[in-house]
Amino acid sequence: MTGFLQVFLDGLSLGSSYSLLALGLTMVFGVLGLVNFAFGDMIVWTAFLAVELTSIGLPLPAVIPLTLVGSVALSMFVGEVVFRRVGTQNPLSLLLVSFGLSLVLVALAVQVFGELALMFPSPTALNTVLQVDGLQISMLSLVNVAVAAVILAALFVLLNRSRLGLALRATAENARTARLMAVRPKSMVRLSFAITGVIGGVIALLWFMKVGTVTPRSGLDITLKAFIALVIGGLGSARGAVAGGFALGFAEAALASWLPVDLRGLQQALAFVVVVILLVLRPQGIGGRLLDVSR
């Protein structure tokens, strides 16, 4: 029972990060039809910003808000300057541009910060591990879960209870008709990149506090996790993204603790096998139909 609960706790913590990541991707996918493969690299740049801010001596309470602002600015800049210019006519060109952007961001990061891993600021208080009845959970994991819960709740309210959220969902479904209701697609693209920026900033802080270091090439892992969670959940569905994130989190936690030690090296590969099986059984993903609120 303790083993099961431990897996649950680990999965919850991993799942909260993955859910946020998948939500970040799906926001932009909804209105622009773009799966942004540079998402992870944008998060890495945000993490470098946090490292730099810390290195000039700013305390964490100042670093956190500045990092979030930087992340939103980067996301909106990329949305405005890179993706919106490409246009939505051809989703494939958007995809290719995002691959290109990913390569550029990595190369630039190598130039600016070098290949070596940089220490990421992490307050010691967050690294303490709580032990209760044989269960272990780090403070950071708890913070991770709590922050994710707050962001998920805020996004839920925004999407379902505000005119802005309605406009965003309407645009994601049918931008042309939404324009007849005075909803500007341009504003919705900006809004989605802004939301993605907030999520990216939060992830940059939480993810690298856990990992401890950041390198220019750390982005690929983040993008892949986000993408897997998104595909499991079903593209374009916010609830699906959350479900997919938690599914991936629990699957990883289970594999990590129950796989025979010899096979632990295959954990990542096995996670993909689980994804393949799931998609064969349910090609639209978990939430592929949840997009329709009535079902």
Place this chain on the structure above:
Amino acid sequence: MPEPLLSVHGLVTGYGPNAVVEQVDLSLCPGESVALLGVNGAGKTTLVSTIAGLNPLWSGSMTFRGDTVTKAGPEARATMGISLCPEGRQIFTSLTVEENLLIGATPSRRRRPAATAAQVQERLARSYERFPILKERRHGGGGQLSGGEQQMLAIARALMSAPELLMVDEPSMGLAPAVASTVYGLLRELKREGLAMIVVEESSNRALGLVDQCIVLRGGRSVLSAPVGELPDHATLLEVYLGSSTSEEVTS
């Protein structure tokens, strides 16, 4: 002669290199309504989409309530009081019935004061009064409604912005005759309330029973524009203007 609500002069538009609507003139006074008739591909939907601002004018001009709106986008025109109930209804299926209505309540900022929350609630209540079935289904998905209910929702949504001009593209398409009659009953009611309307139909006695003027499009050009009282008899109308018994090619 009162000042026209909508005035379109020499409108030309199309897609890619092909002009779909050419040199169309249209003038509508407040409270007046016009039927836009023509066979499939005659350019009716393109014309109303262009008036709504979804397609740019290649040439020609358009004014609404005396303001030139030739270059305005659909968002601006929506906030000015032009509302299009588009072809195929275009209900947002990922939104509930009530959310579909709420998104229709455009926050009008240009030239008209923004709808207050109280006004939006009032319009919502008015919609439910007009369409009790929508109230019953308000928390259900927009995609769960029958064709007739979707048409009512589409019209109700278009009314949520309190428009001064309502354009309805093929309101009876795909509906059983009894349901289509209900929809037209509603349009008549709106006309009585003084709403100006453009109703697009392929060919419909129902539409002619509702409106004051009739414009027939063929091959993107207006081949007849007359008050309903001065129209030729129905058989002639069909044969000569809608081309039902001719084999003339219609550009699409």
